[in-house]
Amino acid sequence: MDAKDLGSDIERILVTEEEIKARLAELAEQIDADYAGRDVLLVGVLKGAVMVMADLARSLRSHVEMDWMAVSSYGSGTKSSGVVRILKDLDTDLTGRDVLIVEDIIDSGLTLSWLVSNLRSRGANSVEICTLLRKPEAAKVEIDVKYVGFDVPNEFVIGYGLDYAEKYRNVPFVATLAPHVYS
Numbered sequence: 001m002d003a004k005d006l007g008s009d010i011e012r013i014l015v016t017e018e019e020i021k022a023r024l025a026e027l028a029e030q031i032d033a034d035y036a037g038r039d040v041l042l043v044g045v046l047k048g049a050v051m052v053m054a055d056l057a058r059s060l061r062s063h064v065e066m067d068w069m070a071v072s073s074y075g076s077g078t079k080s081s082g083v084v085r086i087l088k089d090l091d092t093d094l095t096g097r098d099v100l101i102v103e104d105i106i107d108s109g110l111t112l113s114w115l116v117s118n119l120r121s122r123g124a125n126s127v128e129i130c131t132l133l134r135k136p137e138a139a140k141v142e143i144d145v146k147y148v149g150f151d152v153p154n155e156f157v158i159g160y161g162l163d164y165a166e167k168y169r170n171v172p173f174v175a176t177l178a179p180h181v182y183s
C-alpha cells in the first residue's frame with residue numbers, strides 16, 4: 001500500500017516508510033548495546049504496536065522474547081483516563097526479567113504509566129519503554145521514555161499500526177487524515 005492507494009484520505013505524511021526504517025535501525029543498535037548480555041523480553045501493546053514490534057525486533061541483533069498485552073483505558077470519548085483494564089495479559093512470568101515495552105504512540109502517557117507500574121509490581125528486574133511516536137502532551141507526565149522514534153505534533157495520526165475506527169493500520173507510513181474522513 002502506498003500514498004496513491006489512499007487517495008484523498010491522507011492529508012499529510014508526517015513520517016515516511018524510509019524514515020521509520022532508518023530510525024528503528026538506530027534504536028535497535030542502541031537497544032543491542034544497552035542490553036548486551038541480557039535476555040530482553042519485548043512486550044508489545046496490542047494492537048497499535050504490531051508494526052513497530054515486527055520491524056524493531058527484526059532490526060535487533062540480540063535474541064529477544066516477545067509477548068503481548070491488550071489493555072483498554074476507560075475515559076470519556078477519545079481521552080484516556082488512566083483507569084486501565086487488562087483485556088489480554090502476558091503469558092510470561094516477569095520475575096527478574098528485563099522488560100522493554102514497545103508502543104506505537106504516547107499521547108497523555110496515562111495508559112503507559114499505569115502499565116509500567118503494573119509490570120514493575122510483578123517483580124521485573126527492569127522496565128523500559130520504546131515508542132515510535134511521542135506527542136507533546138507526554139511531557140506532562142512523570143514517565144521516563146528511554147527510546148523515542150519521533151516527536152510528532154498534537155494531531156491525530158494514522159498508519160504503521162495506528163488506526164482510525166480500526167482502519168489504516170496497514171498504511172506503511174504515519175500521516176494525518178483529511179477532514180472529510182471524520183465527517
Ligand code: 5GP
Pocket residue numbers: 048073080104105106107108109110111112155156157158162163164
Ligand atoms: P495515552 O494513554 O498515552 O493518552 O494513550 C495512548 C494510546 O492512545 C495509543 O496507544 C493509541 O492507541 C491512542 N492514540 C493516541 N494518540 C493517537 C493518534 O494520534 N492516533 C491514533 N490512531 N491513536 C492514538
Ligand code: MG
Pocket residue numbers: 045046048049103104105
Ligand atoms: Mg498503543
Ligand code: MG
Pocket residue numbers: 162163164
Ligand atoms: Mg486506536
